[in-house]
Amino acid sequence: MRFSELLARLSPGNAAGEPHLAADPELSGAAALDQAGPSQLSFLEAGHSLAAQLAASGAGALLLPSDPALQEQATSAGLAWVALKNPRLGFAEALEALYPARPRPSGIHPSAVVDPSASLGAGVSIAAHVVVGEGTVVGEGSTLHPGVVLYDDVVLAEGCEIHANAVLHPGSRLGRACVVHSNAVVGSEGFGFVPTASGWRKMPQTGLVVLEEGVEVGCGSTIDRPSVGETRIGAGTKIDNLVHIGHGVVTGQGCALAAQVGIAGGARLGNGVILAGQVGLANKAVMGDRSIASSKSGIHGEVAAGEVVSGYPAIPNRLWLRCSAAFNKLPEMARTLRQLSRDAS
Numbered sequence: 001m002r003f004s005e006l007l008a009r010l011s012p013g014n015a016a017g018e019p020h021l022a023a024d025p026e027l028s029g030a031a032a033l034d035q036a037g038p039s040q041l042s043f044l045e046a047g048h049s050l051a052a053q054l055a056a057s058g059a060g061a062l063l064l065p066s067d068p069a070l071q072e073q074a075t076s077a078g079l080a081w082v083a084l085k086n087p088r089l090g091f092a093e094a095l096e097a098l099y100p101a102r103p104r105p106s107g108i109h110p111s112a113v114v115d116p117s118a119s120l121g122a123g124v125s126i127a128a129h130v131v132v133g134e135g136t137v138v139g140e141g142s143t144l145h146p147g148v149v150l151y152d153d154v155v156l157a158e159g160c161e162i163h164a165n166a167v168l169h170p171g172s173r174l175g176r177a178c179v180v181h182s183n184a185v186v187g188s189e190g191f192g193f194v195p196t197a198s199g200w201r202k203m204p205q206t207g208l209v210v211l212e213e214g215v216e217v218g219c220g221s222t223i224d225r226p227s228v229g230e231t232r233i234g235a236g237t238k239i240d241n242l243v244h245i246g247h248g249v250v251t252g253q254g255c256a257l258a259a260q261v262g263i264a265g266g267a268r269l270g271n272g273v274i275l276a277g278q279v280g281l282a283n284k285a286v287m288g289d290r291s292i293a294s295s296k297s298g299i300h301g302e303v304a305a306g307e308v309v310s311g312y313p314a315i316p317n318r319l320w321l322r323c324s325a326a327f328n329k330l331p332e333m334a335r336t337l338r339q340l341s342r343d344a345s
Contacts, residue, residue, distance in 0.1 A: 003061040003080045009097045016066040019082035025060035043091040063087040175213035184217045190224040190247025
């Protein structure tokens, strides 16, 4: 499609000025700035490390920030461009337009096994080798990709998409438009065992896992059900690949959990919490609203709302940065201390 046609599909509230259409190029795809060709779209954010390469870019069109210097470079290079308040958001919208999702035909593949008591909404698409258990509900317009297993007593609201080989255990409840990616497991038994004189006694895990509307679960991630009650993931929360969420965890809305995060049972996350890669939360740890834990942090207690923490055990980020700077000086400090000790003796 033409660049001008693409711009008509972007959020009008994101525009930061009139576009520079140049030759209004025909666009067939998108690519990174240093790899894009004349039929491809690219984008830059303010302060981007590739900004110096803009003049040499072979892209057909660019989404730029409100930066007159970048815009002048693009114009001088003969590129079409538009300034946006949030170029990354515009690029996401552009990708949806340039690479529209293929609609899957509704219906049930002959190799799928669907229990007669299961309830299937209108327009459901069930691919090869899917298993749908007793009493399970699959909402209108939902898609089950090859190899998906929905145990008994699973409920999907409308518009859910479950990717290949994902497994939803009994008691899993998914709100509207949830996405579960390949090999993820929702509702598996929580790690509940009681120590006895003769060994570990299993605690039955009879609770539910509830994913509220718009939750997305990445590949290979696991969300456990508790012995009683719920594990609940708040609406709009996004979970990366290889994340483990223990039994009885509750998150607020709009949280973001990066790869290899591990959350022990009973932890509580407020709204808008961000956990970077490999963050660990101990049993019953608490993260306040909009708090952030940087990569590899270990949370053992409570983090206040809006606070940014780092390190293991986690401390306020600014303090952690000072400690990190001092760490490199420890050998020199140790030598000085030894010298002072010798001088004093």
